[in-house]
Each structure stands twice: as C-alpha cells, then as structure tokens.
Amino acid sequence: MFSQRFQKNVRLTHHVRARMDKRDISIELLLDLIETGDIRHKSETDLWIYKRYTERADNMVCAAVVVGQAVIVKTVMVDWILEEPQP
Secondary structure, three states: OEEOOOOEEEEEOHHHHHHHHHOOOOHHHHHHHHHHOEEEEOOOOEEEEEEEOOOOOOOEEEEEEEEOOOEEEEEEEOOOOOOOOOO
16 A cells, blocks of 8 residues: 555554454555544654544544554554643
C-alpha cells in the first residue's frame, strides 16, 4: 500500500492484521482512515489517525502509527475516544 497523504509506503504489523480481523476493519477502510482521518501527534513520529464512520456501530476507528521511512501501522482500535492532551 502507498499513502498519497504521507507520500510513503504503508506497512502493517502482524498485530494490526490480527486486530483488523477481530474488529472487522478492511484494508480499504484502513487506507481511507490513513488518507482522510484526523491526526493527533503523540510525538514527532508517533501519531494517532482517527475518524468516525457513521456506517459502523462503534464510536471512532483509530490507528496508532509511526511515520519514518514508511508509515508503520502498529494497531487499530474501535470505540476510541479523543482525550485532551495532558499539560
């Protein structure tokens, strides 16, 4: 996969593939999330990409990613809640 947004290849960990199966998240939905979701930075390279999908019963879908030479998707979550950053 390739992200137009980040202009980098997208790599999936074994963990995220298992979570996608368990949480009924397709490759197409994950790629849409990466390309169009909102971004919250944890650090310069670690971030969460999240988006609400109205056709899904769960709250928001969120991917934890590391952006370096590639976009590495570490895990994907559902029923995710955006929290305000701690000072």
